[in-house]
Amino acid sequence: MTPACLLPAFLSVFFGVCQEQPGDPARRVVEGDAMAGRAAIMEVSCGVCHVIPGIAGARGAVGPSLEHFAQRSFIGGVVPNRPAVLARWVRNAPSIAPDTAMPQLPLNDDEALDIAAYLYTLR
Amino acid sequence: MDLTWVMTLGAAIILIVVMMLVLVAVRGPAGLRGVIASRSMIIAGGVAFPVVVLTALLAWGLAIARDIRVSGQEPAVRIEVSGEQWWWRVTYLDSAQRPLFVTGNEIHLPAGSEAAFSLVSPDVIHSFWIPSLGGKMDMIPGRTNSLVVRPERPGVYRGQCAEFCGAQHALMSLIAVVETPDDFAAWMANQMRPARAPETAEQELGMQLFGENGCGACHTIRGTEWNGTVGPDLTHVGSRKTLGAATFPNNRGTLAGWISSAQHLKPGNKMPSFDRLTGVELRALAAYLEALK
Numbered sequence: 001m002t003p004a005c006l007l008p009a010f011l012s013v014f015f016g017v018c019q020e021q022p023g024d025p026a027r028r029v030v031e032g033d034a035m036a037g038r039a040a041i042m043e044v045s046c047g048v049c050h051v052i053p054g055i056a057g058a059r060g061a062v063g064p065s066l067e068h069f070a071q072r073s074f075i076g077g078v079v080p081n082r083p084a085v086l087a088r089w090v091r092n093a094p095s096i097a098p099d100t101a102m103p104q105l106p107l108n109d110d111e112a113l114d115i116a117a118y119l120y121t122l123r
Numbered sequence: 124m125d126l127t128w129v130m131t132l133g134a135a136i137i138l139i140v141v142m143m144l145v146l147v148a149v150r151g152p153a154g155l156r157g158v159i160a161s162r163s164m165i166i167a168g169g170v171a172f173p174v175v176v177l178t179a180l181l182a183w184g185l186a187i188a189r190d191i192r193v194s195g196q197e198p199a200v201r202i203e204v205s206g207e208q209w210w211w212r213v214t215y216l217d218s219a220q221r222p223l224f225v226t227g228n229e230i231h232l233p234a235g236s237e238a239a240f241s242l243v244s245p246d247v248i249h250s251f252w253i254p255s256l257g258g259k260m261d262m263i264p265g266r267t268n269s270l271v272v273r274p275e276r277p278g279v280y281r282g283q284c285a286e287f288c289g290a291q292h293a294l295m296s297l298i299a300v301v302e303t304p305d306d307f308a309a310w311m312a313n314q315m316r317p318a319r320a321p322e323t324a325e326q327e328l329g330m331q332l333f334g335e336n337g338c339g340a341c342h343t344i345r346g347t348e349w350n351g352t353v354g355p356d357l358t359h360v361g362s363r364k365t366l367g368a369a370t371f372p373n374n375r376g377t378l379a380g381w382i383s384s385a386q387h388l389k390p391g392n393k394m395p396s397f398d399r400l401t402g403v404e405l406r407a408l409a410a411y412l413e414a415l416k
Binding site (some may be wrong): 043044045046048049060061062094098099100101102103104105106 | 403
């Protein structure tokens with residue numbers, strides 16, 4: 001590590017601002033817009049199958065609740081919870097888990113990233 | 124318009140005359156007051172005049188109301204809508220009131236033309252209400268109520284059952300899609316066709332599962348052996364914008380969610396939750412239905 005990187009790292013540890021939390025910095029979807037993701041979630045109605053905090057009427061009982069999704073270790077119980085994997089999962093879950101009940105959804109790459117960004121706000 | 128003017132002017136004139144009579148009655152010379160107080164004046168002004176005027180207005184108003192209900196021109200479309208707990212069975216009719224095809228929860232109308240609705244109900248009282256297109260009209264078991272609307276602007280308009288009809292009354296909505304005459308004709312032509320055959324192996328599996336799970340006992344898919352009439356006709360379900368009586372948008376995900384948890388999403392409705400399917404089967408069924416454009 002170069003000295004230039006040490007200072008912010010030291011400060012963050014010292015002040016506890018960037019405390020390492022499960023699923024925190026590694027899971028931030030920099031390119032995704034969480035608010036756009038929220039709109040996309042409502043548009044597609046993910047809430048028919050999932051409980052999703054912050055989404056009106058999202059009280060589905062088909063798939064798992066997405067509460068505290070940012071802290072979840074696995075997606076769908078089969079793959080590690082990482083941004084790139086999640087973006088692919090929300091669009092096309094069967095391509096990752098052929099036995100899943102979650103269908104392909106009418107989303108483009110950007111919308112999938114936005115939705116991932118929103119799900120990682122669910123700490 | 125004429126009625127408005129006649130009512131306004133007539134009311135103004137009567138008001139002025141009455142006020143003048145009041146003035147005379149209070150301040151006028153004794154002779155004139157005597158005339159106003161006479162028995163014949165009271166009978167003429169207090170009984171005969173209102174009876175004649177109000178009777179004439181009633182007759183005239185009814186004549187105008189009749190012209191409002193029937194414009195004289197043939198409606199461009201005739202649609203029977205049946206309110207059922209808790210969705211809308213929509214049957215397009217030909218000019219002799221014979222059914223052309225059946226769909227559900229989504230009404231398409233050509234802009235600029237009249238549409239004549241026959242409103243019925245087989246179970247309880249519902250009320251058909253698309254606020255942007257017209258007033259409410261009750262759907263009463265054993266009766267057929269008529270409603271004529273003339274949508275002018277293309278768009279998607281939401282409707283809602285407006286008479287409490289049971290547990291899921293609040294989730295008994297529909298949409299009216301008003302479109303150009305060309306788009307409407309294309310939509311009609313597609314709806315008249317039987318369902319399209321599955322094109323992929325997944326859709327093929329979905330179609331097979333539709334039969335194995337008994338879906339056809341309640342749902343019709345024209346062009347197949349399935350002709351159930353308990354639930355909505357699914358011949359072109361993939362072409363609809365919503366599911367569950369305009370409760371959810373229609374896509375493969377919501378189709379799968381509805382199939383597997385209909386009782387959770389809309390408790391008490393007639394569709395069971397098909398939660399005994401595997402994930403692969405559920406997705407195949409949703410893929411098949413989604414492709415029924």
